[in-house]
Amino acid sequence: MTVSTHARRTRVHVTGAASTAVRALLEAQRRPARVLAAFPQGVYLEVRTEVEPSVIAVITGEATRLPNSVLLAAPLPHLTVGDDAAVGDRAIELGPLSLTVRRWWDPAPPLGAVDRDLLARAVDELTEPPGAGLSGDASVELLADSCAKGWLLGAVTAAERLVGLGPGLTPSGDDVLAGLLVALRHLGRAAGAGRAVWLADWLAATVTYDARTRTTPISATLLHCAARGEASPEVLGVLRGLAGRQALAPALRRLHRLGHTSGSDLAQGVAIGARTVLSLGGRMSEPLVLARRGAYHDSVTLMRVSRALSELPGVTAAMVAMGTDLNVSILRDMGFDVPAAGPSDLLIAVRAADADAAVAEADRLLAGTHGAESSAAEQPPLTTRSAAARDAANLVLVSTPGEYAFFEALDAVEAGLPVMIFSDGVTVAQERRLKELAEAKDVLVMGPDCGTAAIGGAGLGFANVLSPGPVGVVAASGTGRSR
Numbered sequence: 001m002t003v004s005t006h007a008r009r010t011r012v013h014v015t016g017a018a019s020t021a022v023r024a025l026l027e028a029q030r031r032p033a034r035v036l037a038a039f040p041q042g043v044y045l046e047v048r049t050e051v052e053p054s055v056i057a058v059i060t061g062e063a064t065r066l067p068n069s070v071l072l073a074a075p076l077p078h079l080t081v082g083d084d085a086a087v088g089d090r091a092i093e094l095g096p097l098s099l100t101v102r103r104w105w106d107p108a109p110p111l112g113a114v115d116r117d118l119l120a121r122a123v124d125e126l127t128e129p130p131g132a133g134l135s136g137d138a139s140v141e142l143l144a145d146s147c148a149k150g151w152l153l154g155a156v157t158a159a160e161r162l163v164g165l166g167p168g169l170t171p172s173g174d175d176v177l178a179g180l181l182v183a184l185r186h187l188g189r190a191a192g193a194g195r196a197v198w199l200a201d202w203l204a205a206t207v208t209y210d211a212r213t214r215t216t217p218i219s220a221t222l223l224h225c226a227a228r229g230e231a232s233p234e235v236l237g238v239l240r241g242l243a244g245r246q247a248l249a250p251a252l253r254r255l256h257r258l259g260h261t262s263g264s265d266l267a268q269g270v271a272i273g274a275r276t277v278l279s280l281g282g283r284m285s286e287p288l289v290l291a292r293r294g295a296y297h298d299s300v301t302l303m304r305v306s307r308a309l310s311e312l313p314g315v316t317a318a319m320v321a322m323g324t325d326l327n328v329s330i331l332r333d334m335g336f337d338v339p340a341a342g343p344s345d346l347l348i349a350v351r352a353a354d355a356d357a358a359v360a361e362a363d364r365l366l367a368g369t370h371g372a373e374s375s376a377a378e379q380p381p382l383t384t385r386s387a388a389a390r391d392a393a394n395l396v397l398v399s400t401p402g403e404y405a406f407f408e409a410l411d412a413v414e415a416g417l418p419v420m421i422f423s424d425g426v427t428v429a430q431e432r433r434l435k436e437l438a439e440a441k442d443v444l445v446m447g448p449d450c451g452t453a454a455i456g457g458a459g460l461g462f463a464n465v466l467s468p469g470p471v472g473v474v475a476a477s478g479t480g481r482s483r
Contacts, residue, residue: 016072017103021230038079047087053221067107067230078176107230114190114243122242124272133172147276150316159206164215172265174219176225179269185229186239193281269294288355291339295346298399305365314353323347384411406430413437421447
């Protein structure tokens with residue numbers, strides 16, 4: 001440590017060791033920052049940047065070494081929230097302190113190969129952590145159950161609910177997700193459980209997509225770190241204990257002592273991740289993809305069937321969808337070998353212990369969506385307008401291939417009926433024509449690509465259970481509206 005004295009100020013020059021998680025931020029051009037939180041053993045600096053992580057923890061040796069930390073071997077100056085700072089060019093200017101980074105440390109060291117039998121025995125020691133902030137929470141239970149089954153939709157839904165859930169600098173929901181992500185990445189790779197790592201990729205994309213707007217800046221940074229497998233030594237110690245590299249019980253006690261509930265919440269996430277690795281990695285699943293030419297079903301029906309299949313015992317992944325470019329791309333990302341198919345072809349993709357039985361169940365579910373056959377004397381309606389008139393409908397939901405959606409919606413609007421267009425693929429010119437006609441007819445057109453609505457207490461498309469109230473909301477994005 002050196003001290004330089006000028007006429008107006010005295011600067012203290014020190015060196016430090018920084019996490020590689022914040023290396024890009026520290027080696028970039030110098031940017032302004034501000035003190036976000038200050039404690040005797042550390043301060044959090046928020047840097048004005050779009051790069052993540054955007055928060056750096058500058059700590060002394062007594063503080064918890066978070067994955068975004070810079071460790072210095074000198075006391076911190078007195079600082080208050082809102083104080084100015086600067087970060088970049090391998091240095092941090094903080095009050096009278098000039099910190100230069102000389103060394104780097106890795107917040108995500110690999111575990112190496114893990115014996116599955118040893119991991120299974122260690123997981124049996126993971127009891128409910130004491131004082132977990134969300135113990136018994138339905139979203140945590142949904143997360144654990146969905147991850148163990150490999151049910152992506154359920155896991156993503158639960159993760160969306162947990163981001164930012166709870167008070168404090170790092171809400172309990174974020175800590176559970178961080179522990180889960182780190183465990184899936186490290187234990188999944190170490191145990192050769194590719195499905196667990198695949199699940200981590202999807203969950204990481206979900207929780208980091210708009211973390212800055214949904215939780216605290218510090219917690220958003222830690223979620224970005226966890227998405228890459230970066231964690232504090234206490235979390236990594238538990239992972240090493242599960243892998244048989246060190247004693248597990250003392251490592252768990254050290255983790256539980258972190259923060260008010262953070263350590264227990266992280267431990268809860270780690271336990272969910274470890275059990276998921278065992279569940280997905282040990283299951284011999286048979287992938288099967290079938291293409292049914294010209295067998296059309298609407299998107300809402302197919303999502304319901306996909307969800308029902310995903311919940312079956314022995315099914316680790318399932319998707320039933322039309323063969324659009326987007327759906328084919330999703331299936332390939334899920335690891336399926338997809339045959340040639342077009343938008344009018346039905347794709348049934350399952351990965352299960354008994355794939356043939358899962359496909360048979362898909363056929364049964366799809367057959368049940370058609371209802372009873374019409375009698376020979378009853379002429380089925382041939383247009384949207386005639387169908388609405390026969391059943392005295394007061395709203396039309398259009399879910400067809402995009403090339404047909406415009407004409408069905410136009411038929412409904414011309415009949416004076418409001419329309420929800422679930423389908424995409426409607427051109428801007430067609431959408432404009434629909435909405436100009438709707439204005440003239442004094443009816444509402446929602447969409448195209450409108451995925452969710454709740455009208456008169458009825459949920460359409462993706463919808464949540466809502467309590468009635470005096471306020472109605474219309475938004476460009478259903479997901480954004482719900483937040």
